[in-house]
Amino acid sequence: MATGRRVPERCEPMWVAGEAYEPYVGRWSRPVAHRFVRWTGAAPGGSWRDVGCGTGAVTQAVLDVAEPVTVVGVDPSAGYVAYARKSVTDQRAGFVLADAVNLPFADSTASVAVSGLVLNFVPDAPRAAAEMVRVVRPGGLVGAYVWDFEEGGMEAxxxxxxxxxxxxxxxxxxxxxxxxxxxxxAPLGELLVGAGLEDVDVDEITVPTRFSGFDDYWQPFLGGQGPAPAYVASLSEDHRAGLRERLRSALPRAADGSIALRARAWAARGTRGT
Structure with missing residues (x-):
């Protein structure tokens, strides 16, 4: 089939609209975020940094699970920061517009620095990891998780x-x-080790992703938020329709039309040396 592309060959993700991101990946990020925060084993209290906070899923999970004194979310997207400020209303939370490789925090000022579904999108992930280490105090915790896009991982x-x-x-x-x-x-664990963290541990977090029907699965791909939706936006109408129908035929559906898949993320944590 001819591709029918209308935009340049490389389709970059557009991280600008939280309203479009939530039905695409945000709704699945939230249960992973809660399990991730519990998995870090961080002590209650302290000051947290959520690097690449997006729409606020990890920030909210920190508030729900970790009993922080404060948590500050950081993201370079003005649209996502605005969405996070509206959706996370706890007075302990704040959000700033900044890049992961230049965090606007002094050295050794946080208890924990975490990042959810972000580091693979940062052009210089080692520098971002080093920044997270820089801002936590000696003995502090750094953690991150990313989707597994291989077979059996983020199945949608x-x-x-x-x-x-x-x-x-x-x-x-x-x-x-x-x-x-x-x-x-292995690569995620190596990233944290390379940033100088000690006692690095990596594990998987898997959550169910149930769609009420095919439209519930397909419609979020039309929102332009992320690599796959950006690719869909680049297609001709005929090619988009062909892709939609191929997916409709390929996805497993229950008798009620629902689609039961799962999503796996890799999570890593480590401690800054004293």
């Missing part, structure tokens, strides 16, 4: 790229499993 996105690549060989280069080698057990 895996199914999308399998279908897209079958119709358009050029789509294979845009597949998140290809673009983001950081998103695996």
């Amino acid at each position: 996105i895996r199914a999308f790229w399998d279908a897209a690549s079958a119709l358009d060989p050029d789509a294979a280069a845009l597949d998140e499993a290809v673009r983001f080698p950081l998103c695996g057990r």
Whole structure:
């Protein structure tokens, strides 16, 4: 099938609208965020930094689970920061517009620094990890999690790229499993070790992702938030329709029309040496 592309070959994600991100990935990020914060084992209290806070999923999980004194979310997207400020209303939380590789915090001023579903999108992930280490106090905790885009990982996105690549060989280069080698057990752990953290541990977090029907699965791909939706936006109407129908045929559906998948993330944590 001809690709029918209307935009340049490389389709960059657009992280600007929280309203579009939430039904796409945000709704699945929230249960992972809560499990991740519990998994860090951080002591109650303290001052947290949520690097690449997006729409506020991890920030809210920290408030719900960790009993922080304060938590500050950081994101370079003005749209996401605005969304987070509206959705996270706890007075202990604050949000600032800033980049992960230049955190606007003094050295050794936080108890914990965490990042959810972000580091694979940062052009210089080692520098971002080093920044997270810099801002925590000696003995403080640094943690991060990323989706697993390989087979058996984030199944909703895996199914999308399998279908897209079958119709358009050029789509294979845009597949998140290809673009983001950081998103695996070993690479994520190596990133934290390379940042100088001690006692680094890596584990998987898996949550169910149930869609009420095919439209519930497909519609978020039309919102332009992320690599897969950006690719959909680049297609001609005919190619988009072909991709939609291929997915409709490929996805497993229950008798009631629902689609039961799962999403796996890799999570890593480590401690700054004293």
